[in-house]
Amino acid sequence: MIPTEDQAKKLWDKYGLPEGKRRHVEFVAKVAKYLAANLKINEKLLIAGALLHDIDKNVTKLSGEKHPDAGVRILREEGMGEVAALVKTHPLHAILDPAITPKTWEEKLLFLADKMVKQDVIGVDARFRLWNDEHLPSEQQKILDAAYPKVKELEKETFDLIGTDQKRILEETKG
Numbered sequence: 387m388i389p390t391e392d393q394a395k396k397l398w399d400k401y402g403l404p405e406g407k408r409r410h411v412e413f414v415a416k417v418a419k420y421l422a423a424n425l426k427i428n429e430k431l432l433i434a435g436a437l438l439h440d441i442d443k444n445v446t447k448l449s450g451e452k453h454p455d456a457g458v459r460i461l462r463e464e465g466m467g468e469v470a471a472l473v474k475t476h477p478l479h480a481i482l483d484p485a486i487t488p489k490t491w492e493e494k495l496l497f498l499a500d501k502m503v504k505q506d507v508i509g510v511d512a513r514f515r516l517w518n519d520e521h522l523p524s525e526q527q528k529i530l531d532a533a534y535p536k537v538k539e540l541e542k543e544t545f546d547l548i549g550t551d552q553k554r555i556l557e558e559t560k561g
Contacts, residue, residue: 387466388468394437398441407440414439425495425548439473498540507555
């Protein structure tokens, strides 16, 4: 099942998605929808994935499960296997792992939109600057450093395909 936006938002309440994450996922959905506007993809799936990609953020704190594993489990338990499969490919490390790297356009757009948003739409470069400012543990920093050029390649591939640039996206999707 692919949930409607209203059904996805009811899951936010059920799983205690924090307010800041609600804002984040709404902006991810907005950017993903913008990126998908002229592509022949399953937009309903993309939007559901965008709205639910962080559904486990409160659960992981309580259960000790890793993100997005808990979210994938939750979505499967809710009967949303197709959305779970999409969500599985969105974390930063996925772009480095051939087994889960984003391959479909729905996966690529969710992945990219997530990397363009913090609490507002800020773009890939600004998002990576914020992560670098966190002074992450060395293993996480290695993932960040290795992922950046791959994310930039995906950004270029996407922007070239849809005929846009970061400046236009930032202007047209800011809150």
